[in-house]
Amino acid sequence: MTEDTIDREALAALQASGWALEEGGKAIRKTFEFKNFIAAFGWMTRVAMHAEKMNHHPEWSNVYKTVSVRLTTHDAGGLTNRDIKLARRMNALAGPRDRDG
Numbered sequence: 789m790t791e792d793t794i795d796r797e798a799l800a801a802l803q804a805s806g807w808a809l810e811e812g813g814k815a816i817r818k819t820f821e822f823k824n825f826i827a828a829f830g831w832m833t834r835v836a837m838h839a840e841k842m843n844h845h846p847e848w849s850n851v852y853k854t855v856s857v858r859l860t861t862h863d864a865g866g867l868t869n870r871d872i873k874l875a876r877r878m879n880a881l882a883g884p885r886d887r888d889g
């Protein structure tokens with residue numbers, strides 16, 4: 789599988805974990821809730837280092853302990869497996885200790 793081929797099975801698993809396919813199918817979105825601002829920002833820092841390593845960067849915003857994320861591949865003009873990979877990593881990095889509830 790090339791990095792631009794969407795892994796449909798992985799996408800379905802992401803949707804089951806709170807990621808939503810945007811209308812038009814060009815991006816996926818998820819809102820992460822953490823226990824406090826430090827947990828949220830610490831997670832963003834870990835994700836940022838990973839994003840830089842894979843040269844794939846999220847669109848995101850943070851308000852207190854909430855981080856809203858949108859993933860799309862700008863170079864391809866839509867969703868690719870690079871977004872799937874980053875989303876999976878974001879889920880994995882949001883450990884149970886950091887999550888709110």
Ligand SMILES: C[C@H](O)[C@H](O)[C@H]1CNC2=NC(N)=NC(=O)C2=N1
Pocket residue numbers: 843844845846860861862863864
């Ligand atoms: C030149 C550089 O490699 C590209 O612009 C990379 C950087 N980060 C990126 N991030 C995302 N989300 N999509 C891209 O297409 C992308 N492209």
